[in-house]
Amino acid sequence: MSTHTEAGHHGPAKGISRWILTTNHKDIGTMYLVFSLIMLFIGGSMAFVIRAELFQPGLQLVMPEFFNQMTTMHGLIMVFGAVMPAFVGLANWQVPLMIGAPDMALPRLNNLSFWILPFAFSMLLATLLMPGGAPDFGWTFYAPLSTTYAPPSVTFFIFAIHMMGISSILGAINIIVTIFNMRAPGMKMMDLPLFVWTWLITAFLLIAVMPVLAAVVTMMLMDVHFGTSFFNAAGGGDPVLFQHVFWFFAHPEVYIMVLPAFGIVSQIVPTFARKPLFGYHSMVYATASIAILSFIVWAHHMFTVGMPLVGELFFMYSTMLIAVPTGVKVFNWVSTMFRGSMTFETPMLFAIAFIVLFTIGGLSGLMLAIAPADFQYHDTYFVVAHFHYVLVPGAVFGIIAGVYYWLPKWCGKMYDEKLGQWHFWLSFIGVNLTFFPMHFVGLAGMPRRIPDYALQFADFNMLTSLGAFLFGTTQLLFVYILIKTVRKGKPAPQLPWDGAKGLEWTVPTPAPYHTFATPPVFGDK
Amino acid sequence: MTENITVPSQMQRRIIPARLSFFRFFKALNYLGYPDWQKQTILIFLVWDWKNKKKRPILRTKSNFYLQRATNDGCTIRCKENAMCRLLHLFSTALVLTPAPLVALEFNMPAGVTDTSQSVFNLHMTIFYICLVIGIIVFGIMFWSIFHHRKSKGAKAAQFHGSVLVEVIWTLIPLLILIAMAIPATTTLTDMYDATESDLDIQVTGHQWKWHYKYIGEDVDFFSILATSREEIENRKQKNPNYLLEVDNALVVPTNKKIRFLFTSNDVIHSWWVPDLAVKKDAIPGFINESWTLINEPGTYRGQCAELCGKHHAFMPIEVKAVPEVEYLAWLDAQKASKLAAAGAVDKDWSKDELMAAGASVYEKNCAVCHQADGSGLPPAFPPLNGSAIVQGDKTGHMQLVINGRQEKGMPAFGAQLSVADIAAVITYERNSWDNQTGDMVSPAEVQSLMDSQ
Ligand SMILES: [Cu+2]
Numbered sequence: 001m002s003t004h005t006e007a008g009h010h011g012p013a014k015g016i017s018r019w020i021l022t023t024n025h026k027d028i029g030t031m032y033l034v035f036s037l038i039m040l041f042i043g044g045s046m047a048f049v050i051r052a053e054l055f056q057p058g059l060q061l062v063m064p065e066f067f068n069q070m071t072t073m074h075g076l077i078m079v080f081g082a083v084m085p086a087f088v089g090l091a092n093w094q095v096p097l098m099i100g101a102p103d104m105a106l107p108r109l110n111n112l113s114f115w116i117l118p119f120a121f122s123m124l125l126a127t128l129l130m131p132g133g134a135p136d137f138g139w140t141f142y143a144p145l146s147t148t149y150a151p152p153s154v155t156f157f158i159f160a161i162h163m164m165g166i167s168s169i170l171g172a173i174n175i176i177v178t179i180f181n182m183r184a185p186g187m188k189m190m191d192l193p194l195f196v197w198t199w200l201i202t203a204f205l206l207i208a209v210m211p212v213l214a215a216v217v218t219m220m221l222m223d224v225h226f227g228t229s230f231f232n233a234a235g236g237g238d239p240v241l242f243q244h245v246f247w248f249f250a251h252p253e254v255y256i257m258v259l260p261a262f263g264i265v266s267q268i269v270p271t272f273a274r275k276p277l278f279g280y281h282s283m284v285y286a287t288a289s290i291a292i293l294s295f296i297v298w299a300h301h302m303f304t305v306g307m308p309l310v311g312e313l314f315f316m317y318s319t320m321l322i323a324v325p326t327g328v329k330v331f332n333w334v335s336t337m338f339r340g341s342m343t344f345e346t347p348m349l350f351a352i353a354f355i356v357l358f359t360i361g362g363l364s365g366l367m368l369a370i371a372p373a374d375f376q377y378h379d380t381y382f383v384v385a386h387f388h389y390v391l392v393p394g395a396v397f398g399i400i401a402g403v404y405y406w407l408p409k410w411c412g413k414m415y416d417e418k419l420g421q422w423h424f425w426l427s428f429i430g431v432n433l434t435f436f437p438m439h440f441v442g443l444a445g446m447p448r449r450i451p452d453y454a455l456q457f458a459d460f461n462m463l464t465s466l467g468a469f470l471f472g473t474t475q476l477l478f479v480y481i482l483i484k485t486v487r488k489g490k491p492a493p494q495l496p497w498d499g500a501k502g503l504e505w506t507v508p509t510p511a512p513y514h515t516f517a518t519p520p521v522f523g524d525k
Numbered sequence: 526m527t528e529n530i531t532v533p534s535q536m537q538r539r540i541i542p543a544r545l546s547f548f549r550f551f552k553a554l555n556y557l558g559y560p561d562w563q564k565q566t567i568l569i570f571l572v573w574d575w576k577n578k579k580k581r582p583i584l585r586t587k588s589n590f591y592l593q594r595a596t597n598d599g600c601t602i603r604c605k606e607n608a609m610c611r612l613l614h615l616f617s618t619a620l621v622l623t624p625a626p627l628v629a630l631e632f633n634m635p636a637g638v639t640d641t642s643q644s645v646f647n648l649h650m651t652i653f654y655i656c657l658v659i660g661i662i663v664f665g666i667m668f669w670s671i672f673h674h675r676k677s678k679g680a681k682a683a684q685f686h687g688s689v690l691v692e693v694i695w696t697l698i699p700l701l702i703l704i705a706m707a708i709p710a711t712t713t714l715t716d717m718y719d720a721t722e723s724d725l726d727i728q729v730t731g732h733q734w735k736w737h738y739k740y741i742g743e744d745v746d747f748f749s750i751l752a753t754s755r756e757e758i759e760n761r762k763q764k765n766p767n768y769l770l771e772v773d774n775a776l777v778v779p780t781n782k783k784i785r786f787l788f789t790s791n792d793v794i795h796s797w798w799v800p801d802l803a804v805k806k807d808a809i810p811g812f813i814n815e816s817w818t819l820i821n822e823p824g825t826y827r828g829q830c831a832e833l834c835g836k837h838h839a840f841m842p843i844e845v846k847a848v849p850e851v852e853y854l855a856w857l858d859a860q861k862a863s864k865l866a867a868a869g870a871v872d873k874d875w876s877k878d879e880l881m882a883a884g885a886s887v888y889e890k891n892c893a894v895c896h897q898a899d900g901s902g903l904p905p906a907f908p909p910l911n912g913s914a915i916v917q918g919d920k921t922g923h924m925q926l927v928i929n930g931r932q933e934k935g936m937p938a939f940g941a942q943l944s945v946a947d948i949a950a951v952i953t954y955e956r957n958s959w960d961n962q963t964g965d966m967v968s969p970a971e972v973q974s975l976m977d978s979q
Contacts, residue, residue, distance in 0.1 A: 057768065058760040065836045065903070131905045138833045144810065145793040145835060149733075149935055151906065233811020234932075239794055240809060274676070276686035304796060304831075305807045306788075306814035309718045313711060320703045327699045328692070334663060335691075338670045341682040352671070356664060363656040370706065372713040373649045375805045376634050379796060379831040443634045445800045447831045450839035452758060454769045 012513055020115070023107035024513060025092045026410075028114050032089025033403070035117060037479070039081030040396075042125070044472050046074040051468040053451050054461050067451035068136035069128065075139025079257065080164045081121050083391065086399045087260040088113075088171045091199050094406060095175060097504035097511065098193045100184030100520045105177040113170035120163035127153035138449060140250070143231030143242040147223045154224060158217045165210040172206035175199055184503065186522035190284070193502050194277065195402075197284050198263030201291045205252045205259075208295075212249040216242065240305050247298035255294045258358075258390060259287060261398025262329060265351045267502070268405050269333050272348035273340030274499035279332040286325035286332075293322050303374045312371045319369035323362070330359050345497070346420030350401035353393055353428055361389030364439065382442025388435045392471075397427075400478070407482075408496040412510025413489025419481045426474040433467025635800050638822045638847075642803035644713045652706060659702075717803075720817040723785035725778070731788070731795030731808035731830065732937065734837035734894060738776050741787075745860045748942065749774045750890055751840045755898075758840075770827040773890075775844040779853035780820050788814040791937065793835060799828035799845055807832055820847040837894055870946040871973050877953065877966045884954025887947045891939070892955075900959045906935065911959040920967055923952055924975050940976060945969045 012018045012027065022028060049070045053061045062070070092110065096103055104110045127134040132151035135141065146154060179192070179200050192200070219242075222228040229235025231242045270277045277283065299307060299315040307315075333355050342348070364386040368374050377383060408414050437460035442448075446457045453461065494509050503522070507515045636646040674680040726741040732748075739746035752771040756762035765771075778784055788797055790808040798805035801824075806816040820826075828843040848856070889898065892910075896902050900911035910916050915923055927948060930938030939948060949969040956963040 057764060059758055060760060064839065065906075068833070068836065068838075136836075142794055142833070145833065148933060149793055149835060233809075238811070240812070273674075274682040276684065278685070279687045279692055281687070282692050304805050305809065306812070309715065312714060312718075316710065316714070317707060320707060323703060324696060324699050328696060330663060331695045334667045334670070337667060338674065339680075339683040339685075340670070340674050341676045341680045342671065342674055343676045352667075355667070359660065359663065363660060366656060367649070367652050370648060370652055370710045372645050372710055372717055372803075373652065375717075376645060376649065376800060376803055378805060379798075440632045444632065445635070445828070447798070447829050447839075449833045450829075452769060452839050455764060455766060 021111070023103070023111050025096050025104045025107070025110065026511065026513065028104075028110050029089045029092030029094075030410075031114055032085045032092060035114075036082050036084075036086035036089060036399075039077050039085070039121065040475065043074050043077035043082055044475065046070045046077070047468060048472055050074060051465040054453070055465040056462065057453055057455055057458050059452055062451070064451045065133060065136060068138070068449065069134040071449050072135045072138050072141075073124070073128070076124065076135075077121070078391075079139065079253070080161075081117075083257045083395050083399070084168065085117060087199075087202070087257075087395075088168075090195075090260065090264070090399065090402050090406075091171075091175055093410065094402075094504060095178055095196055095199060096182070097409075097507065097515060098196050098502055099179065099182060099187060100503045100516050100522065101178060101182035102514065102516045102519075104174050105182055106174045109170050110174055113167045113174065116163050116167040116170075120160045120167065123156055123163075124160040127156050130156070140246060141220075142246075143220065143223070143239050144233075147220050147231055150224065155221070158221050158224075161217045162214055165214045168206050169210050172203035172210075175203040176207075179203075184516070184520050184522040190281070191522060193263075194266035194280070194283055194287075195260065195263035198259045198266075198287050201287050202256050202259045205256050205291055205294065209249045209252045209256075212245060213253075216245040216249065219245070240302070243302050243305060244299065247301045248295075251298040251301065252291070252294040254387070254390070255290060257395045258398075259291070261354065261358075261395045262287065264398045264402040264405070265333065265354050268347050268351040268401055269336050269355075271405075271497050271499040271501070272345065272351075273337050273342050275336060275340040277332070278335035278338075279328070282328055283332055286328045289325040290322060293318060293325070297322060300369060300371075300374070303371045304378050316369060316371040320366065323366050323369075326362055330355060330362070345404075345417060346415070346424055347401045347405035347497075349421070349424040349428075350397045350404065353424070354397045354401065357389055357393030357397070357431070361386055361394055364389065377442065379448055380442035381438040381446045381448055384448050385435050385438035385442055388438070392435065393428075393431050397431075400427075403482075405497070406504070407485060408492035409504060409507070409509055409511055411486050411489070412492055413485050414492040414496065415481055415485040415489060419477065419484070423474065423477050423481060426477065427471060430467050430471030430474055434464050434471050435467075437461075437463045437467075637801040637803050638820055638824065638826065639802055639818050640821070641713070641717055641818065642801060644709075644716075645803045648709055648713055651709070655702060655706065717816070720785045720815045722783065723817055724782040726785045726787060727776070727778070728787045728789070729797050729808060731790040731792075731797070731834065731841075732942070733792050733835050733935075734830075734841040736772075736776075736795075736797070736830075736841060736843060737791075737942070740857070743857060743861075745857060745864070747774050747860070749776060749844070751842055753840075767827070769840065770829070770842045770844070772842055772844045775825070775846040777846045777848060777853060777856050778820065779850040780823050780847045782850065783817060783819045785815060785817045788816070792932075792935075794832050795830045795834045795841070796832035797828070797843060798831040799826050799843055801826040801828075802845070805831055820845075823847050823849060840894075867944050867946065870944070871969045873946075873969075875946070875949070875968055877957075880950045880953040880966055880968075881957060883947065884950035884952070885958075887943065887951040888954050888958075891943065892951065895935075900955070900961075910955050911961065913961075916955050916961050917963060920952075920956075920965065920971070921975065923956070924948070924967060924972060927952055928972070928976060928979075945972050945976070948972050 012024065013021065019027065019031060022031075049062060050067065053059070053067055092104065095101070124134075130151075130153045132153060134153055135146070135151065135157045137146040137150060137154075141157075179196060183192070219228070219230040223230050223232055223237075229237035231237050231239050233239060266277055266283060297315060297319045299311060300319040303312060303315070344352075364382070368377055368383065368386060404415060404420060441453075441457045441460045441464075444456060446453055446461075492509050495505050496509075503516075503520060504511075506520065634646055634649050636643055728739040728741055730737040730739070735748050735750040737746065737748050749772045751769070752773045753765075753767075753769050754762065757764045757768060786797070786804065786806070788806050788808040789812060790810040792810060794810070795808040796805055797808055802818045802820065804816050804818050806814045808814070824847055826845045826847065828845075830838060830841045830843070832838075834841070895907040896910050897907075900909060902909035902911075915926055926936070928938065928940035930936045930940075932938060939951075943951070946969045949967045949972045952967045952972075955961065956965060956967070
């Protein structure tokens with residue numbers, strides 16, 4: 001593949017303007033990833049405050065109103081600031097490399113969609129300093145707590161959400177256009193690597209639901225400032241309408257946060273099992289069915305709002321159905337490992353932990369789908385345990401696995417395997433210590449979003465807090481590993497993983513600033 | 526460590542005097558607030574030793590280590606060793622082995638005391654076991670391959686990559702399992718939705734941050750407010766076993782009667798949840814939800830508000846006292862009698878001191894959550910009453926505000942919540958407390974005539 005000699009191309013610009021003005025998918029990918037890492041630590045420090053307050057019964061560190069601001073901001077920042085941008089960053093780096101495209105289809109738009117984010121999040125974080133404090137109504141911001149009863153900063157929150165939404169929609173459009181138009185000659189849709197497939201489907205979900213989020217916050221804005229009563233019962237509105245619109249966005253949103261991780265794991269497991277992915281086609285169909293089903297299950301978050309019986313039954317059945325395609329994915333991963341020739345480098349460890357722990361989250365999700373039982377689980381720590389299992393050892397482990405997996409190609413250096421293993425095991429222990437006991441306190445009756453709790457929950461909460469401190473500090477090790485790799489890692493070989501397949505591995509190491517200036521011919525490996 | 530505590534019957538099964546759980550060891554400063562903490566003996570720390578610049582574990586006894594609470598407002602910890610002191614201040618993670626009366630661990634959903642809660646519990650356990658079996662099979666195969674099919678053991682990778690037959694099988698089997706789960710779930714749900722033919726209807730209204738219960742057709746209604754003391758919450762006093770789960774007026778209901786609840790809310794969305802009854806329903810402003818229960822066993826059943834409803838969401842518990850029907854009827858009569866007595870209070874001639882005394886307790890219970898005990902408020906959300914122009918201004922304006930509230934700004938309309946005497950008392954109290962020294966008083970009769978004229 002001598003076509004990659006970059007003699008005729010200019011390299012990156014120098015200094016800060018490289019980053020502000022760049023239209024290069026690799027630079028933008030890096031910025032997204034660094035941004036998301038920063039947000040992970042900001043959101044994580046809020047989790048620290050939460051867990052420190054909950055370390056023992058009684059109020060000790062923060063006031064309840066500040067506690068509510070912490071839970072709200074923690075959720076918003078982790079969802080919109082850490083997980084989503086990380087996946088967009090991975091897509092920026094990997095989608096062009098994996099389909100043999102020279103860059104994203106709309107590079108200037110790409111620059112814009114990134115640079116919206118720092119402004120959106122600065123504004124969101126600035127609300128912490130405003131009179132009345134930051135948003136304190138939970139990341140689900142149910143009306144009328146978030147409208148009539150909200151602190152003044154709600155307006156800035158709405159504006160920040162609008163900006164994040166625009167950024168996500170622009171990013172999603174870019175990814176779809178790139179995948180549809182810029183595949184290497186000869187690469188058909190059913191040749192796409194799974195990471196690309198899952199991202200394509202995710203991008204469609206984003207385009208479908210981000211406008212719904214924009215709509216719901218706009219309705220809030222109207223209620224707060226312009227005298228409408230969408231969600232105000234006294235004016236003829238309906239607070240439950242808010243929840244329907246919100247969850248019509250937010251349920252697909254949870255799949256937005258996990259489908260790309262499915263893709264990453266589907267790349268990593270075959271590499272380290274040295275065996276082709278089992279059931280490629282059914283993986284694609286399963287992803288698509290999950291995405292489609294995700295539009296008809298939203299009200300399972302609202303089993304207690306008093307829907308009519310038929311409504312409850314419909315949403316119960318449709319939610320249970322999601323278990324089928326999800327099960328298919330898990331079975332396929334296990335079958336890929338079966339009779340493989342496995343090694344367990346850091347990316348594989350994170351991928352396996354993903355499969356196991358995500359499945360635990362999936363099974364508790366199945367329990368939550370059963371409406372009559374959900375009356376007991378709803379709004380307790382059981383739910384908190386469930387969604388943290390699918391988001392932390394799910395989405396976040398997927399992202400970390402992807403970073404370890406592709407890092408050698410990105411920067412041309414190998415990370416320190418021993419430290420990587422430490423990072424994995426400490427994270428694994430920390431994550432389970434944090435989130436497993438939450439199942440127990442939830443079942444025993446501890447509601448979520450409370451700064452103080454009854455005495456029978458004390459032991460498990462303490463355990464959870466200790467786990468959270470462990471998990472949080474362990475991520476500093478991750479930063480150290482990344483910096484160490486970039487600064488003085490050993491040079492990585494052209495193909496760092498002997499089982500890895502795909503176009504991204506055909507480019508030199510480190511991946512040059514411009515790749516595939518001449519399209520590769522697919523199938524000509 | 527053999528202290529005996531008397532607890533209401535229902536909590537009994539949750540309390541054990543001494544408990545041996547493995548991480549009991551990891552009790553931290555939890556019991557800092559316990560007066561008897563000094564009896565606690567062993568402390569284990571992993572500390573950073575500033576002098577020797579290394580970490581070391583220490584086992585400490587009371588003899589060379591002490592903690593002292595110096596002030597009420599915050600915790601002041603004094604240690605003989607500075608290093609330890611810093612550590613405590615930083616993380617408060619001293620690991621204390623504590624011999625305090627403890628509450629037993631609960632791992633699982635309570636089976637509860639109604640047929641519904643029992644069938645929900647059975648449903649929960651069934652799904653749990655199904656999930657467990659699925660988990661064991663899937664992870665079993667996975668870990669088996671992880672141990673056997675590894676490169677270091679010389680495993681050679683097979684190259685198969687699909688099989689329509691197995692893929693169809695593992696799509697169909699889960700589908701069948703799901704159908705098997707859906708059937709009992711549907712039956713239970715249908716039953717839970719049938720609130721017809723109730724013997725007793727109770728309207729439950731959520732307020733920021735208390736519950737209001739109204740016995741429909743009985744002319745009995747009251748508020749139910751958290752009874753746990755501020756001292757306990759702020760760690761200045763030993764926490765009692767019902768910490769945060771106790772109220773001033775419990776909801777009293779008869780056993781073996783079908784009770785229908787009608788839920789609504791006065792402000793934001795709340796959710797009324799009592800695990801032992803398996804009832805959780807959102808209380809939504811402007812809408813009415815219904816649910817029902819039929820309690821088999823007398824006892825006290827505790828729950829909490831489950832939907833985030835603002836600052837004091839954690840502090841609006843629910844206490845349901847189920848008693849045999851005769852006892853219930855007697856209680857109902859007593860309620861009606863005390864209501865009549867309260868109505869007479871309007872005509873009574875109140876002295877200012879009486880009003881001030883009554884007002885102090887009304888204020889503490891109803892107003893202090895927002896306006897704070899010292900009247901300083903929490904601006905900008907909740908204005909201070911100390912020095913407020915309205916409070917120091919003319920009586921009518923003050924009365925009107927308290928009676929009608931300012932719902933859209935978050936000030937409840939207390940005309941609908943408090944008795945006339947209580948309103949008069951609390952207004953008098955506000956006008957003559959802290960720096961507000963108007964010197965005047967508002968009598969129940971004045972409040973009554975203002976309310977009549979509206
Ligand atoms: Cu509430």
